């Protein structure tokens with residue numbers, strides 16, 4: 275049974291269409307990265323899953339339960355790190371956690387939870403004085419209460435420095451190893467690369483791609499660039515490279531020594547063989563994968579909108 279099933283979900287806020295017949299599934303036990311630019315509809319989707327927002331049409335099912343009719347039971351078995359929710363300034367981290375532990379009938383030790391998120395030192399300090407990163411760590415600890423079956427994390431790395439973001443990924447991995455399904459949103463592709471089994475890219479309320487990071491990379495035109503430094507190059511050899519089935523482009527970029535830049539989606543050795551067959555000496559070669567930014571951009575910007583997005 276999938277952990278999350280979203281079926282033809284549409285949500286309008288007045289004239290704004292936040293979600294448009296959105297459908298996708300998150301399998302039980304997977305780490306799913308929910309990606310999209312600002313305003314794509316990520317938070318709206320999460321809010322529907324937790325019944326904070328009612329859909330205009332369509333349905334969502336979480337842990338085998340209907341998101342609207344069984345929201346109480348869903349929330350009991352789910353750990354949530356919401357976006358933009360404020361802590362209570364006058365309560366300490368311990369008090370925040372005790373509140374969640376009580377409401378979930380859990381038996382966690384607040385100190386152990388704060389130890390995990392790197393906030394044990396601040397256990398008895400009031401949250402009003404916390405930095406953004408500290409607040410985010412406390413909210414993550416609150417999401418971990420009661421060993422939830424599903425973790426829903428909305429932009430979990432907000433406010434965290436690179437170390438904090440790495441620790442966050444580590445916790446996601448640990449929770450997944452314990453057996454939890456993790457669904458988290460981000461608008462930064464790099465953050466999902468190392469932890470996600472699959473990534474869904476949302477754009478204007480619709481899913482435009484769902485795949486592994488590797489799959490997404492290879493689906494983007496010009497997945498890999500091969501730079502070959504040779505002793506010499508001629509038009510005949512260049513044409514032979516261009517006519518290989520996996521090659522989409524080949525150009526000579528520098529002359530001393532000549533460097534051939536080849537955009538290739540399949541076998542790189544075929545490129546090298548074609549050159550060698552013509553008696554050309556290969557002095558060096560290097561491959562560059564499409565950056566994750568390229569992948570994200572190719573799914574979330576049009577040629578027309580690219581200009582505005584710069």
Ligand SMILES: Nc1ncnc2c1ncn2[C@@H]1O[C@H](COP(=O)(O)OP(=O)(O)OP(=O)(O)O)[C@@H](O)[C@H]1O
Pocket residue numbers: 287290291292310311312313314315316317318319357461
């Ligand atoms: N309560 C609301 N009232 C009116 N419009 C809303 C409301 N909530 C969201 N929207 C609109 O719905 C669209 C999707 O917003 P949403 O917050 O779900 O996007 P997001 O992908 O989470 O963006 P971000 O990365 O900026 O958090 C946006 O156009 C937003 O302005």
